[in-house]
Amino acid sequence: MNDQKGTSTILPMMLSVKGYTVVIVGGGKIATRRILPLLEVEVNVIVISPEVTADIKTWHGQQRLHWKAKCFEPIDIKNAAIVIAATNDPKVNLQVYEASEKHQLINLADRPNLSNFYVPATFRRGKLILSVSTSGASPGLARQIKQQLSEIYDENYESYVEFLDQCRQIVKSTSLNQQTRNNILKELLKTRYRHMDEREREEAFKQLLEKEGGKQNE
Numbered sequence: 223m224n225d226q227k228g229t230s231t232i233l234p235m236m237l238s239v240k241g242y243t244v245v246i247v248g249g250g251k252i253a254t255r256r257i258l259p260l261l262e263v264e265v266n267v268i269v270i271s272p273e274v275t276a277d278i279k280t281w282h283g284q285q286r287l288h289w290k291a292k293c294f295e296p297i298d299i300k301n302a303a304i305v306i307a308a309t310n311d312p313k314v315n316l317q318v319y320e321a322s323e324k325h326q327l328i329n330l331a332d333r334p335n336l337s338n339f340y341v342p343a344t345f346r347r348g349k350l351i352l353s354v355s356t357s358g359a360s361p362g363l364a365r366q367i368k369q370q371l372s373e374i375y376d377e378n379y380e381s382y383v384e385f386l387d388q389c390r391q392i393v394k395s396t397s398l399n400q401q402t403r404n405n406i407l408k409e410l411l412k413t414r415y416r417h418m419d420e421r422e423r424e425e426a427f428k429q430l431l432e433k434e435g436g437k438q439n440e
């Protein structure tokens with residue numbers, strides 16, 4: 223029923239951004255924090271700012287991003303898929319917003335109500351990504367919850383998720399029926415597999431597959 227629909231305007235999504243151009247206007251503390259996760263993905267990062275932090279200078283020197291030492295002009299964001307306005311001048315951030323087009327993703331560090339995306343508190347364990355958002359209500363709480371989760375979902379999850387990924391590819395390539403496939407994949411989620419080392423896991427999976435009558439297709 224339509225009147226049962228929620229009133230939130232936030233839709234959680236994981237973006238695949240390969241080849242995107244991301245323009246960050248401003249080169250201070252917040253811009254630097256916004257750039258960090260961008261360096262982990264295959265995007266073209268351009269920083270527009272007369273002055274930047276030592277980190278941004280280093281990344282520019284390493285050609286991990288491009289820094290244009292200048293004040294913002296509307297032309298700077300013309301080819302950007304994602305725009306981040308993080309200067310310490312609210313008037314400039316507003317100019318960036320006004321220069322943006324409807325199809326662009328834009329985040330203003332000081333005006334969440336004008337942003338069409340928020341930056342969640344995030345950490346990665348290889349392919350496992352955990353992101354927390356309070357829809358802008360309390361970034362401090364988002365950060366606190368992220369820290370709590372990062373203790374539960376520790377570094378061991380990286381190799382475990384990698385193992386699950388590989389097993390799933392193999393299971394999908396067999397001629398086993400759907401129910402059996404699901405049973406195998408569900409079994410691998412039991413805690414004991416997470417605590418095994420790589421060799422134990424491989425052996426356990428091999429035995430499981432044999433037990434269920436699965437043969438790998440070449």
Ligand SMILES: C[C@@]1(CC(=O)O)c2cc3[nH]c(cc4nc(cc5[nH]c(cc(n2)[C@H]1CCC(=O)O)[C@@](C)(CC(=O)O)[C@@H]5CCC(=O)O)C(CC(=O)O)=C4CCC(=O)O)c(CCC(=O)O)c3CC(=O)O
Pocket residue numbers: 255256329330331332333334339340341342343344354355356357358359360361362364365368
């Ligand atoms: C809406 C949002 C906009 C966006 O997406 O840009 C936004 C907005 C604002 N934050 C402000 C302040 C603070 N932000 C933090 C921390 C973080 N803020 C982050 C995200 C977001 N912050 C987005 C919503 C997130 C959500 O959905 O909950 C994190 C998760 C990610 C990141 O920034 O990288 C990161 C945690 C990093 C981590 O550990 O992962 C701290 C705490 C600290 O630094 O320790 C403080 C000080 C305490 C406080 O104010 O709470 C201010 C006031 C600025 C001013 O006073 O001038 C505004 C503007 C406003 O609210 O008007």
Ligand SMILES: NC(=O)C1=CN([C@@H]2O[C@H](COP(=O)(O)OP(=O)(O)OC[C@H]3O[C@@H](n4cnc5c(N)ncnc54)[C@H](O)[C@@H]3O)[C@@H](O)[C@H]2O)C=CC1
Pocket residue numbers: 247248249250251252253270271272273274275292293294308309310311312314330331332361
């Ligand atoms: N979203 C969030 O989590 C938070 C947001 N903020 C907001 O973020 C903003 C930036 O804060 P900081 O990074 O700490 O400031 P900062 O003072 O460290 O950096 C400001 C940067 O803006 C650049 N700049 C100034 N005028 C410019 C122009 N015309 N064109 C291009 N670049 C220009 C400066 O060269 C400098 O690099 C503030 O508006 C603050 O309210 C602050 C804390 C948290």
